[in-house]
Amino acid sequence: xxxxxxxxxxxxxxxxxxxxxxxxxxxxxxxxxxxxxxxxxxxxxxxxxxxxxxxxxxxxxxxxxxxxxxxxxxxxxxxxxxxxxxxxxxxxxxxxxxxxxxxxxxxxxxxxxxxxxxxxxxxxxxxxxxxxxxxxxxxxxxxxxxxxxxxxxxxxxxxxxxxxxxxxxxxxxxxxxxxxxxxxxxxxxxxxxx
Numbered sequence: 001x002x003x004x005x006x007x008x009x010x011x012x013x014x015x016x017x018x019x020x021x022x023x024x025x026x027x028x029x030x031x032x033x034x035x036x037x038x039x040x041x042x043x044x045x046x047x048x049x050x051x052x053x054x055x056x057x058x059x060x061x062x063x064x065x066x067x068x069x070x071x072x073x074x075x076x077x078x079x080x081x082x083x084x085x086x087x088x089x090x091x092x093x094x095x096x097x098x099x100x101x102x103x104x105x106x107x108x109x110x111x112x113x114x115x116x117x118x119x120x121x122x123x124x125x126x127x128x129x130x131x132x133x134x135x136x137x138x139x140x141x142x143x144x145x146x147x148x149x150x151x152x153x154x155x156x157x158x159x160x161x162x163x164x165x166x167x168x169x170x171x172x173x174x175x176x177x178x179x180x181x182x183x184x185x186x187x188x189x190x191x192x193x194x
Contacts, residue, residue: 001025003020004056005030006055007066009094010153015180019183037052049066058127065123069118071118073105073143114140115142115159116138119185120135121136137188141159144157144159149169156168
């Protein structure tokens, strides 16, 4: 089966391809089909994931998978949440935005540093699929005082993994995929598809 992955984020694409490998499906990135990223105007991860999946399916005529995920920080009332990718603005490259987002997060925090990553995946068999498959994952942790590590993307250099003393950016790709919010959601999705 061909499956369109509704994302142009290179870090997310790398993770998703590895996580979906057990399915044996041919995963096509929406950019390969000339499909632009969908708008994410909603206030929940679920609504945004469904909007992205339906957009990619409508444009391609194929089943589509999307995730919406983000970092939720207790001291910030759950922010940046669904706005994680653009917490400090939309200007610049993905790497520049990540650096600004991390700097803004650090400047916003005091002593309370508990946080979690949240991921919701939605798979639609067609754009108007009335019963999309939905899988969720959550990864508890806290925010480091300074970025560490060269792997991962987004807030990974600041996300401290409980009991490890490492940030998500210091984990190997395989280890991160086993522990992460996206890894948990993908494992649940694989179960649903089997």
